[in-house]
Amino acid sequence: xxxxxxxxxxxxxxxxxxxxxxxxxxxxxxxxxxxxxxxxxxxxxxxxxxxxxxxxxxxxxxxxxxxxxxxxxxxxxxxxxxxxxxxxxxxxxxxxxxxxxxxxxxxxxxxxxxxxxxxxxxxxxxxxxxxxxxxxxxxxxxxxxxxxxxxxxxxxxxxxxxxxxxxxxxxxxxxxxxxxxxxxxxxxxxxxxxxxxxxxxxxxxxxxxxxxxxxxxxxxxxxxxxxxxxxxxxxxxxxxxxxxxxxxxxxxxxxxxxxxxxxxxxxxxxxxxxxxxxxxxxxxxxxxxxxxxxxxxxxxxxxxxxxxxxxxxxxxxxxxxxxxxxxxxxxxxxxxxxxxxxxxxxxxxxxxxxxxxxxxxxxxxxxxxxxxxxxxxxxxxxxxxxxxxxxxxxxxxxxxxxxxxxxxxxxxxx
Numbered sequence: 410x411x412x413x414x415x416x417x418x419x420x421x422x423x424x425x426x427x428x429x430x431x432x433x434x435x436x437x438x439x440x441x442x443x444x445x446x447x448x449x450x451x452x453x454x455x456x457x458x459x460x461x462x463x464x465x466x467x468x469x470x471x472x473x474x475x476x477x478x479x480x481x482x483x484x485x486x487x488x489x490x491x492x493x494x495x496x497x498x499x500x501x502x503x504x505x506x507x508x509x510x511x512x513x514x515x516x517x518x519x520x521x522x523x524x525x526x527x528x529x530x531x532x533x534x535x536x537x538x539x540x541x542x543x544x545x546x547x548x549x550x551x552x553x554x555x556x557x558x559x560x561x562x563x564x565x566x567x568x569x570x571x572x573x574x575x576x577x578x579x580x581x582x583x584x585x586x587x588x589x590x591x592x593x594x595x596x597x598x599x600x601x602x603x604x605x606x607x608x609x610x611x612x613x614x615x616x617x618x619x620x621x622x623x624x625x626x627x628x629x630x631x632x633x634x635x636x637x638x639x640x641x642x643x644x645x646x647x648x649x650x651x652x653x654x655x656x657x658x659x660x661x662x663x664x665x666x667x668x669x670x671x672x673x674x675x676x677x678x679x680x681x682x683x684x685x686x687x688x689x690x691x692x693x694x695x696x697x698x699x700x701x702x703x704x705x706x707x708x709x710x711x712x713x714x715x716x717x718x719x720x721x722x723x724x725x726x727x728x729x730x731x732x733x734x735x736x737x738x739x740x741x742x743x744x745x746x747x748x749x750x751x752x753x754x755x756x757x758x759x760x761x762x763x764x765x766x767x768x769x770x771x772x773x774x775x776x777x778x779x780x781x782x783x784x785x786x787x788x789x790x791x792x793x794x795x796x797x798x799x800x801x802x803x804x805x806x807x808x809x810x811x812x813x814x815x816x817x818x819x820x821x822x823x
Contacts, residue, residue, distance in 0.1 A: 509660055512614045512624040515675040519598025520565045520624055522616045523549055523573075523587075523667065525557035529756065529821060535619030537668030538562065538587065539677065541705060545571065545592030548705050549667030550682055550696075551578045551585040554822045562589055565624060566596065575822045577708035581716040583651060583682055583696065584704040585822070598669060600698055601676035605631045605655050613659040613681050613693055615668025624668065629659030629693070638683060638694060654694045655679045661693030670695040723793040724820030725801075726759020727752045727766060729783040749773040749804065750786040761801075764813040769806035776800050795819045 512520070519540040526533050536553035540546075547562055554560055560573040571589035578585045589595075605611065609631045617625035633656040655670065661684040670679035670693075679695030704717070713719045730751040749771040755762045766772075772780050775789045776799050793799060798816045805811055 509617065509662065510626050510628075512612075512626040513675070515599075516612065516614050516626060516669070516671055517565045517624060518596055519677075520614060520669060521547055522563045522565060522621045523547070523553055524561050524563070524619075524621075525554055526559045527556050527821070528558040530556065535616055535621070535664055536666050537615035537624070537664065537681070539598040539667070539669055539680070540564070540595050541586065541597065541709075543593065543595050543597060545589030545595055546576065546705075546709065547573065547587040547589065548598075548680065548701060549585050549587065550680065551580050551583045551823075553667045554578075554585050554587065555580070556821045558821050560587060560822075562587065563621065564592075564595060565622070575721055577711075577713075577717055577719045578823050579704050579708070579716045579718075580823060582700070582704055584680075584701055584708075586705050586708045599676050600702065601672055601674075601678045603672075603676075603678070604697060604699060605634060605670075605672065605678040607631050607634060609678075610673040611655075611657050611659055611678065612671045613657065613661045613665055613668070613695070614671060615662065615665030615681055617662035617664050619664045625662060625665070627660040627662065627693075629657045632656050632658050632692065636694065651682070651694075651696070653697060653700060654682070655697055657693045657695065658691065659693050660684075660691050661695075670698075718823045721795055721819040721821075722823045723790055723795050723797065723817035724760065725790060725815065725817060726756035726761040727772075728754035728756075729772070729786060748781045750780050750783045752803075760815045760818055764801065764815045766801065766803060766813060766815075767806075770803045770811075772801055772803045773810075774800075774802035777802075790817075793817055 521538045521540060523536045523538045524533065525535070534553075534557075536549065538547040538549035538553070541548045554575065555578075560575070561570055562573045563570040569592075571592050573587040573589050576586040576588050611629055611631055613627045613629070614624045634654075635652075636654040636656045637650060637652045638654065655678070657670065659670070661681050665681040666683075668681045669677040670681055672678045677698050679698055680701045681693065682696050683694040685692040685694070707714070707717055708719065711719050730753045752761075752766060752768055752770045752772065754768055755766055772786055774780055775786070775793075778789050780786045780789060795818055796816065798814055801813045801815050803811055803813070
């Protein structure tokens, strides 16, 4: 399997990928949503919204779910959870292998539009999901809601909109489950009991371009099964792989991520997740619905694991540097090296700011656990929960050692 270097992107969401020998094509995610705000600068790091799709990327710069275009990532959990979202124009997709139309009434059943606010990026985004339970649990891709600070969901068939919270996420397998507030008696999506096979007629349905309302529909056929797409390592972000995917020539669009891939009987056989555009062909990729439902069941049962996070991550509210730090004490000559996680920015109104931490401080311990790098801070905080109070040991910009008691809060969706 060929790989290429990531051009840019986030440490949580996969960015540059190729499939097999198709290095010339752009493989992209299709969906956390059309960016509804321009990039902004937060605590010194340029960040922007996740897009509905990572289309309009040149064939020399393959990208996938969660980022596109140039961006700056941050160094770890506690600010944005390791993310540096990229920004590209979602408007120019590759050549279409099929005609994009409107979903039928049967294909609207159990489909929802998902709109997110990414407050720390001063942006908004949109994608798709499916109703899992009549009480309002929703299945979607993790990259649709990753980094969000608030989520609203509109049931397409009724037009009713609900606020939503995160039940749990699996960033590795790109699955998330949401819970709608105040929802009842919803019609569950028509999930298939059988798997897709090569040659099957399918239709990709979703919130194309984040338009909302009647879903778009793109017919096609299954061209391959059990496909693997591999992301590229970039900076602190390790290479990631999605396996077992359904490949189709349906023209999966921006905003379709999290939406249904229907079979000829209007049963859901997959969850639209990525698309390949910019090369000599158009191809869409979907997670088999049996795989997605299995992960969703683990999330619903509260079974946290190495991949599955239940609820929201703990949030400290700092941006940390990816590089080693050196600090000069006003009492010591020459300069002394300070190992730890250098704070390069603090979220206004966040826990760290309330405790008095500022840019230029270097975190060296959390509850007595030594922090010798930004990644160590990420790992340590990942074991903590929102509402938990921790003791932060840090060296200030003058070289003095300090401690602060910090109560962690809910972070953006992981």
